[in-house]
Amino acid sequence: MMQKNFRRGAIALVALFLSLPAFAQATKPAYHVQRLTGEIRVDGRLDESTYSAPPTFELAYETRPAENKEAPVRTEVWITYDAGNLYAGFRAHDPHPGEIRARYSDRDNAFGDDFIGIVLDTFNDQRRAFEFFANPLGVQMDLTQNEMTGNEDSSWDAIWDSAGRITADGYEVEMRIPFSSLRFPSGGGAMTWGIDSVRVYPRGQQYRLGLNPQQRGNNCYLCQSATLNGISGVSPARSIELNPTVTASQSGERTDFPNGPLKTGDPNFEAGLTGHWGITPNLTFTGTVNPDFSQVEADAAQLAVNTQFALFFPEKRPFFLEGADLFETRFNAIYSRNIADPEWGVKLTGKAGKNALGAIVTQDRRTNFLIPSSEGSRLATVDDKNLSTILRYRRDLFGATTGGFFFTSREGDGYHNRMLGGDILFRWRGTKALRVELLGSSTQYPASIVADTGQNASELTGRAIRTVFQHTSRDWTYYFLYRDVGKDFRADLGFVPRVDFREKGSLLEHAWYPVKSAWTQWRLGVEATDIDDQSGDRLERHADFYAWANGPRQSFVRADVYARDQRYAGELFDTDSVVLYGEFAAHPDVFVTGQLTAGNQIDFANARQGEQLRFDPGVRWNVGSHLRLNLNHSYETIDVDGGRLYTANLTELRATYQLNNRTFVRWIGQSLDVDRDPALYTFPIDARSRDFFNQFLFSYKINPLAVLFLGYSDTRTGNAQIDLTQQSRTLFLKVGYAFQV
Incomplete structure (x- = not known):
């Protein structure tokens, strides 16, 4: 029955591809770029002859x-190129250069500063773009823009050069972006x-200033x-790049x-090659x-003392970030962090004409499981190898409409999970969008997981559907959502x-834009879910009445009132x-959240x-141009009949001293302290538990692949009877380099 329903849904999806009308697009402004005749030295000084010519364009809006x-x-921008690189020069005028915000920081961490850059849709297909930004000191920030999901992802890192400097009239920035860091149509025309x-x-x-009106x-x-x-x-x-790591x-x-x-323990040495x-x-x-799939950057601390479902952590490993936007789905059907410890892997990503494709195959040493249900989820692991496969195909259909298919497979000893899905995003008139996702799966759990988690020993087959219609305009937003996920559906690589x-949801929101007010935008809305x-049987029903606003001092405030039962x-x-x-x-150097x-x-x-x-307060404090402090805290209490069940305090401090654009030293401390009343629990539990994670890191990066990391980390644990005691420690060194041949 599942296969018949899924087949009918797939046929309907293909029929929808073929039946949707096309819409004409408005003529766009066009700018012409000249080939570079001399040389440009990327030093943050716009003193070459290229910059004596009129700019390619100015940011007028x-x-x-x-x-x-x-x-x-005023902002002037010059674009030029040679056989191997694209060059961008920016002259950002400022009547008060003393107010320019510029600090040394690691890449992708300068979004609180003044910054400037370009967004390149290299296929001109309005589906994906590469974004390159730099602050006035040349600190790099690069991202991908995925129009299919609406995500802007800073985890993508390209190899490029930048430099900047503050002047008496503002600041200047130069960029050199190798064409090898971009993807664009082949042929040379x-x-x-x-x-x-x-x-x-x-x-x-x-203020956001741009080339194009929005x-x-x-x-x-x-x-x-x-x-x-x-x-x-x-x-x-x-075009061949080798990245050995030790x-x-x-x-x-x-x-x-x-x-x-x-x-x-004994020292452990590992050599790898990508x-x-x-x-x-x-x-x-x-x-x-x-x-080397080691993750030097520690995950941000999340309080998980009283949670119903597993927490989501973003992917940060470089192997999976090339073309990662192609594998994204709104259903989260593909989640590469479920590939835990590969022995080897291969990956192919690209686009030809209207067709985009991606494939990942890895041999994993360990198999992690997320065991789902209607009321909660749990994690499990077996030390068995598996072969993981992810395939993705996407086609630009017409206008802003895109459709595609995806397949995942994980095969192990006495175990398999296979998932096939299709999706389409149809957008028209710039205000309306319809998204449909259909999925089906087949799963056979290994005997150890069946015994430990109570899953069915027989093969499980399930299906899922997610569909959303959304309208967005200047003043009004509304959507209608339907999602149906079968009991035996599994996406073990998602x-x-x-x-x-089965979920039914809707939202209605209205926006106001006061002209003569420091509060520049107000929104009021209601969201309902069943x-x-x-x-x-009912799992959850809620209505969320909310309001939010943008105001002075880069402020944002929001209030939500939930009427909900679960x-x-x-x-x-x-x-x-x-x-x-x-x-x-x-303060210009202090940003506060709560x-x-x-x-x-x-x-x-x-x-x-x-x-x-x-209560979750946080503060980011830039102390001068080199030191950044990030302090975040979570305080939580749960009261039940009989008194206070627990009080939890989670604190994280990140202190980073950035010597220059390439080098920093950082300390991270994460402390969790939970006080409980054991008499209020239905099972034995310690009256107090304490954990402390400590990490020191020295980092030197020539580029995202040519790196040196030297660090130390340890964990300490305690309870009501035991003071914080060191439980483990690790010294680590990583060296990586990039060769082009």
Whole structure:
């Protein structure tokens, strides 16, 4: 039955592809770029002859907070190219250069500063773009823009050069972007790219200045880009890149905790090699043997004392970031962090004409499981190998409409999970969008998982559908959502923590844009959701009445009032609550955030009604141009009949001293302290638990692949009877380099 329903859905999806009408597009502004005749030295000084000619364009519009009014400051941009590189020069005028915000920081961490850059839609297909920004000191920020999901992803890192300096009239920035860091149509002929250029000018407000006017409510950012003509006869130089890595570590562990000695293990050395081959400018093959998938950046701390479903952590490993936007789905059907510890892997990504494709195959040493249900999820692991495969195909159909298919497979000893899906995103008139996703799966769990988690020993087959219609305009937004996930649906290479439910949701929101007010935007809305299990029993029903606004000092405030009930362990609970959030720049160097949550909540550990109070303050303090402090805290209490169940405090401090654009030293401390009343629990538990994670890191990066990391980390644990005691420690070294041949 599942296969028949899925087949019918797939046929309907293909029929929808063929039946949708096309819409004409408005003529776009076009800019012509000349080939470089001399040389440009990327030093942040616009003193070459190229910059004595008129600029390619100027950023004429303030698109936020004002609506396409004349920009308050002048910005000139020059674009040129040679056989191997694209060059961009920026002269950002400022009547008050002493107010320019510029600090040394690691890449992708300067978005609180003044910054400037370009957005390149190299296929001019309004689906995907590469974004390159730099602050006035040349600190790099690069991202990908995915119009299919609306995501802007800073985890993508390209190899390029930048430099900047503050002048008496503002600041200047230069960029050299190798064509080997871009993907574009092959053939070497004249190309037309989509282009936008953006300058962020943070003062009392955070002003966005742009090349192109932005229509508020338009659901396609890249559709509003100008075009850049004239680039021809170029190809990526040295299309084979080798990235050898060497990692060394030595760990110690107190196996007889807390009184035994900390036993130091033998040193561990690992060598790996990753190769990138640009088969064509639009097709890239990546292969890796014994890859270094170590993650130097510690995940941000998340409080998980009283949670119902597994927490989501973003992908940060370089192997998976090339073309990662192609594999994204709104259903989270593909989640590469489920590939835990590969022995080897191969990857192919690219685009030819209207067709984009991607493939990943890895041999994994360990198999992680996310076991979902309608009321919660749990994690499990077996130390068995598996072969993981991810395939993705996407086609640009017409206008802004895109459709595609995806397949994942994980095969192990006595185990398999296979998932096939299709999706389509149809957008028209710049205000309306319809998205449909259909999926089906087949799963056979290994015997150990069946025994440990109670899953069915027989093969499971399931299906899922997600469909959303959304309208966005300048003043009004509304959507209707339907999602249906079968009890036996599994996406073991995705992130789907809940199954066995049907969800109906809707939202209505209105916006105001005061002209003569420091509060530049107000929004008021209501969102409603109704979730039942496949048997028709209620899982959750809620209405969220909310309002938010942007105001002075780069402030943002939001208030939510939830009327909600949820089912857990077969019983309905009242989870009405109020959530208040705010953020603002208390000083040009100090940014403050805070969120307060108060109301009813489920005590998931004991399956009963509780009351929650939670406060999450945070502060980012830039001390001069080199030191940055990030302090975040979470305070949470749960009260039940009989008293206070627990009080939890989670604190994280990140202190980073950036010597220059390439080098920093950083300390991270994460502390979790939970006080409980054991008499209120239905099972034995310690009255207190304490954990502390400590990490020191020295980092030197020539580029994202040529790196040196040297670090130390340890964990400490304690309870009501035991003071914080070191449980483990690790010394680690990583060296990586990039060769082009």
